[in-house]
Amino acid sequence: MGTFFVLGRASFRKNMVYFWAHMANNVGSALFGFIYIALWRAASHGHDVGSFSSQALVAYIAVTQTVLWATTFLPRDLGISTAVRTGQIAIDFGRPVGYLPRTIAAAMGDVAYNILFRSVPLVLAFLVARVYPWRNFLSPATDATFVVALALGAMTGILLQYLIGMSAFWTFDTRWARRLYFALTMFAGGQLLPIQLMPLALRQTLTWLPFQNLVSFPVSVALHHAYVASWISALVWVLMLTGVAIALTHKAMRRVEIQGG
Numbered sequence: 610m611g612t613f614f615v616l617g618r619a620s621f622r623k624n625m626v627y628f629w630a631h632m633a634n635n636v637g638s639a640l641f642g643f644i645y646i647a648l649w650r651a652a653s654h655g656h657d658v659g660s661f662s663s664q665a666l667v668a669y670i671a672v673t674q675t676v677l678w679a680t681t682f683l684p685r686d687l688g689i690s691t692a693v694r695t696g697q698i699a700i701d702f703g704r705p706v707g708y709l710p711r712t713i714a715a716a717m718g719d720v721a722y723n724i725l726f727r728s729v730p731l732v733l734a735f736l737v738a739r740v741y742p743w744r745n746f747l748s749p750a751t752d753a754t755f756v757v758a759l760a761l762g763a764m765t766g767i768l769l770q771y772l773i774g775m776s777a778f779w780t781f782d783t784r785w786a787r788r789l790y791f792a793l794t795m796f797a798g799g800q801l802l803p804i805q806l807m808p809l810a811l812r813q814t815l816t817w818l819p820f821q822n823l824v825s826f827p828v829s830v831a832l833h834h835a836y837v838a839s840w841i842s843a844l845v846w847v848l849m850l851t852g853v854a855i856a857l858t859h860k861a862m863r864r865v866e867i868q869g870g
Contacts, residue, residue, distance in 0.1 A: 612706055613714035620718025624726075631726055638727070639734045642674035646740055659806045665832065668742035669803055671735040672828045678727035679720055680762035680823040681794055687712055687767070689774025690783045702862050709771070709858050716767040745831055758830040761843045765822035768850035775857045778864050799825030805834060819846040 624631070646667050653663045661669065689712070692698040702708055735741035746752055773786045780786075795801050797820035804815050804825045815821055822843045829835040 616714040617718035620715040621722045624722040635730045645670045667740050671741045672831050673824055675728040675731045676827050678723040680766040683766055683770050686774035686783050687716055687770050690777035693777040699865055720763045755831050758827040762822045762827045764847050765819055768854055771854050778861045793820050794823055798823045817842050
């Protein structure tokens with residue numbers, strides 16, 4: 610555990626180099642959030658939209674903007690494609706600590722940094738603007754379940770980025786996968802439109818896809834809209850993605866041995 614903590618801390622400190630650039634970027638994130646809020650307010654005219662009240666929609670957007678930094682806005686493919694392209698991956702595979710757990714530990718450092726210096730400033734901005742549902746977080750039970758949901762979302766995001774990175778062993782270019790991932794996150798993850806407002810058949814399908822773990826699931830937990838099925842889906846996908854990541858790592862290591870001797 611000590612090794613993984615050191616790796617996470619190193620990743621956290623690496624981000625500190627760009628601290629002020631990130632603070633400036635937070636302004637843009639907050640502005641996007643306020644723009645989305647204004648659009649939904651104008652579209653709803655103060656009336657209920659599906660199962661959401663106008664106030665609940667605003668709360669959904671505010672929480673979404675803060676959750677994205679913990680689950681979605683992670684280093685592109687965790688830097689794996691760059692390591693494959695430069696040949697560094699051969700050295701990384703040869704290290705005494707497993708490549709998958711080492712990569713996850715480093716990504717967790719990124720997540721911790723993002724929560725502290727990207728999500729928290731946005732929460733404060735939305736609190737000042739009185740659009741953040743702070744009353745939802747006054748219950749210890751709610752807070753605990755939200756932390757667990759956020760952890761499952763972060764782990765899902767890390768594993769999906771890891772799989773995108775692993776695809777570099779067979780495609781040598783992960784840009785197409787990153788673009789597809791971003792598009793699916795925006796739509797299937799509920800970033801632009803809550804999954805609860807989509808047609809029933811589509812909603813039921815998206816609930817069982819991994820992308821809902823990134824946004825819709827943790828936000829729904831925060832707003833008390835999550836169902837047991839969402840919890841089951843989130844946990845099952847983390848386990849399944851972990852299994853796929855382990856299998857692809859072994860195949861990638863074998864591929865390096867065959868090509869590189």
